[in-house]
Amino acid sequence: MMQESRELIIRKIKDGIVIDHIPAGRALTVLKLLKITGKEGLRVALVMNVESKKLGMKDIIKIEGKELSKEELSIIALVAPTATINIIRDYRVVSKFKVEIPDRIEGVLKCINSKCITNKKGEPIRTRFITVSKNPLIIKCDYCGTHYTAQDIEYMLA
Numbered sequence: 001m002m003q004e005s006r007e008l009i010i011r012k013i014k015d016g017i018v019i020d021h022i023p024a025g026r027a028l029t030v031l032k033l034l035k036i037t038g039k040e041g042l043r044v045a046l047v048m049n050v051e052s053k054k055l056g057m058k059d060i061i062k063i064e065g066k067e068l069s070k071e072e073l074s075i076i077a078l079v080a081p082t083a084t085i086n087i088i089r090d091y092r093v094v095s096k097f098k099v100e101i102p103d104r105i106e107g108v109l110k111c112i113n114s115k116c117i118t119n120k121k122g123e124p125i126r127t128r129f130i131t132v133s134k135n136p137l138i139i140k141c142d143y144c145g146t147h148y149t150a151q152d153i154e155y156m157l158a
C-alpha cells in the first residue's frame with residue numbers, strides 16, 4: 001500500500017521535485033517555508049497522512065516544473081528533518097538525498113524579537129540565523145542573539 005502510493009506520486013511527475021518523508025501534517029509548513037503559495041502557477045500536489053514504514057504516517061509534496069538547489073531545499077530540515085528529496089528529470093529520479101540543517105539561514109525566517117534591528121521599519125535587513133545545535137535544533141539570530149528552537153520556526157515564517 002505504501003509502496004503503491006509512493007510510486008504513484010513519483011511516476012507521474014516529468015520534471016520537478018518530490019519531497020518525501022515529511023512528518024505527517026507538516027506539508028503546508030514546508031510549502032510556506034519554500035514560499036510556494038500556488039499563485040506561481042506551479043503544479044503542486046500534496047498528499048497528507050499516508051502510511052509510512054519509517055514514520056508511521058507522513059506527508060508528500062510534488063512540485064512540477066521547478067528545480068531548487070540543494071542549498072535552497074536544506075531549509076526544509078528546519079521543519080521536516082526526516083524529509084528526503086527526489087529530483088526528477090524526464091520521469092527519472094536523477095538525484096535523491098536527505099535534507100540537512102544548514103549552518104546559516106538567510107532571508108527565510110523572521111526574528112520574533114520585536115526589538116531586533118531586522119524588524120525596524122524602513123530598514124530592510126536580510127535576516128540571518130546561525131545554527132547553534134542541529135539536534136535538538138537551536139538557531140540564533142545573528143543580529144540580536146535571540147535563540148530559537150524547532151517549536152518557534154512556524155511562527156518565524158514571514
Ligand SMILES: [Zn+2]
Pocket residue numbers: 111112113116117118141142143144145146
Ligand atoms: Zn533578531
